[in-house]
Amino acid sequence: MLKLNQVSARYNMLTGYVKAVDGVDFEVRRNEIFGIAGESGCGKSTLLKVMYDLISYPLEISSGSVELHSLDKKGEPVVYRNGGIHKSWWKDISYVPQGAMHVMNPVAKVRSQFFDTISKYHAVKDKKRLEQEIEAYLKELELPPEVLKAYPHQLSGGMRQRVLIALATFLHPGIVLADEPTTALDVVVQRGILTMLSQVQKKLKNAMVIVSHDMGVHYQITNRMGIMYAGQMIEVGPTDQIFNAPQHPYTKMLINALPKIGDNSQKEGIPGTPPSLRNPPAGCRFAARCPHAAELCRLVAPERVGVGDDHYASCHLLH
Numbered sequence: 001m002l003k004l005n006q007v008s009a010r011y012n013m014l015t016g017y018v019k020a021v022d023g024v025d026f027e028v029r030r031n032e033i034f035g036i037a038g039e040s041g042c043g044k045s046t047l048l049k050v051m052y053d054l055i056s057y058p059l060e061i062s063s064g065s066v067e068l069h070s071l072d073k074k075g076e077p078v079v080y081r082n083g084g085i086h087k088s089w090w091k092d093i094s095y096v097p098q099g100a101m102h103v104m105n106p107v108a109k110v111r112s113q114f115f116d117t118i119s120k121y122h123a124v125k126d127k128k129r130l131e132q133e134i135e136a137y138l139k140e141l142e143l144p145p146e147v148l149k150a151y152p153h154q155l156s157g158g159m160r161q162r163v164l165i166a167l168a169t170f171l172h173p174g175i176v177l178a179d180e181p182t183t184a185l186d187v188v189v190q191r192g193i194l195t196m197l198s199q200v201q202k203k204l205k206n207a208m209v210i211v212s213h214d215m216g217v218h219y220q221i222t223n224r225m226g227i228m229y230a231g232q233m234i235e236v237g238p239t240d241q242i243f244n245a246p247q248h249p250y251t252k253m254l255i256n257a258l259p260k261i262g263d264n265s266q267k268e269g270i271p272g273t274p275p276s277l278r279n280p281p282a283g284c285r286f287a288a289r290c291p292h293a294a295e296l297c298r299l300v301a302p303e304r305v306g307v308g309d310d311h312y313a314s315c316h317l318l319h
């Protein structure tokens with residue numbers, strides 16, 4: 001399980017701070033696919049870096065904590081906290097970053113990328129055996145063993161993404177984080193990647209976190225999801241409830257903007273733009289775009305309230 005306790009993170013720029021993640025509090029549970037949605041720039045990728053403990057200048061955690069609960073070699077419970085989560089990379093938690101091409105070494109064949117990564121975090125005694133295990137795992141994920149002999153540029157975008165997912169899940173980590181795994185791929189390839197992710201999750205019975213701005217992706221494979229707006233998690237709940245009974249006005253507008261079968265009405269985007277994360281407003285961050293905003297909304301940030309079974313939202317209207 002991965003638990004975030006009121007975490008805030010910011011980019012420390014010469015001209016001030018960009019408060020990309022603000023007071024985020026939720027958990028990712030065993031055996032679920034958790035989705036993180038929200039429009040571009042709302043802090044999804046930064047949140048994923050915070051969850052993975054991939055913190056380097058100018059990014060810093062300004063308050064709160066992240067806990068990764070796992071089991072040690074003897075099967076005893078162990079908790080890694082931010083600052084120490086990197087000790088469990090690949091074994092307990094892995095990360096598939098955005099843009100498969102950029103994260104692979106262009107001058108190394110896939111085979112050596114597998115070996116380098118795995119041997120860094122996992123004692124490899126028998127190279128031949130490891131090779132057989134890698135080939136067997138690729139086969140299980142319906143990837144031809146020939147991909148190991150290829151350079152990244154010789155693979156299609158979808159194939160590269162599948163290779164990265166295979167690499168990230170090879171050591172069977174309890175948590176896999178994937179940042180926009182289907183972006184920039186065509187619809188058929190997207191479907192293949194989503195099917196692969198959900199098959200791997202069913203097999204490992206681990207937790208998966210999928211960041212995507214595409215609500216269709218969340219609808220198709222996530223069990224629970226969180227909606228981010230301007231650095232904050234404004235609604236968290238089971239995916240079916242988020243789609244069928246959204247509570248926060250922003251979530252409602254996001255869902256209403258989606259096309260539905262048999263509904264030919266004109267769909268509109270959400271008017272306005274999110275506030276700057278350099279100097280976000282004191283009250284509700286959505287107030288300037290919210291059709292229901294009152295004076296209180298502009299002055300006081302709303303607390304999170306329960307709005308259903310395992311479903312929470314932060315809006316004054318719900319109090």
Ligand SMILES: Nc1ncnc2c1ncn2[C@@H]1O[C@H](COP(=O)(O)OP(=O)(O)OP(=O)(O)O)[C@@H](O)[C@H]1O
Pocket residue numbers: 011013018020038039040041042043044045046047058213277
């Ligand atoms: N390295 C960086 N230095 C400074 N600011 C950054 C950096 N990376 C991101 N930001 C800022 O942090 C905020 C959150 O960005 P982030 O990339 O986490 O959002 P996102 O929701 O993942 O967006 P997208 O879907 O476009 O990737 C934005 O205002 C962005 O401009």
